[in-house]
Amino acid sequence: MTEKTHYRKVFKSDHLGVADLEDLVESNKSLIFTIKEVKQEFDKRVAGKKGNFNIAYFVEPIKPLVLNATNSKVMKNLAGGSSFVEDWHGITVGLYIDPSASFGGEVTGGVRINPNHIQKRHTLIEGTKQWDNAITAYKRDGDLKKVKARVDVTPEQESRIIELAQAE
DSSP, X not given: OOOOOXXXXXXXXXXXXXXXXXXXXXXXXXXXXXXXXXXXXXXXXXXXXXXXXXXXXXXXXXXXEEEOHHHHHHXXXXXXXXXXXXXXXXXXXXXXXXXXXXXTTEEOOEXXXXXXXXXXXXXXXXXXXXXXXXHHHHHHHSSOHHHHHXXXXXXXXXXXXXXXXXXX
């Protein structure tokens, strides 16, 4: 069977869009991703327009997602009510295609974050403020009990945190 190409592929985008999710769905890939960080980016060009945007970057190797107002509200709820984008890292989200989403008054379809995706726990991500806090906690407490009560820490991460804490 010949592989088909979505018409939106020609409109190159540096950000996650419907065509990207459709490719994942057709490949039977998961639409569950972990947010590495969310940045507020100013004077950025997205979908041909310049503006200020909240952009979510993922641990998994996929394009970043521009968080519109709807997805930002969902993120706030998934982050325990925090309105601060710095608190949105480590959250696992489920994405889906909403065919009724509109852009500029026209129904175009869009990528949405599932507000009902249940995340058990955050995953500790190296290079984030939470990672630095884990190193500080180890220095202070001599263990990672308090950190592990809040986030998942792999054995490899634990070894690396201890190594970094002892090197400082």
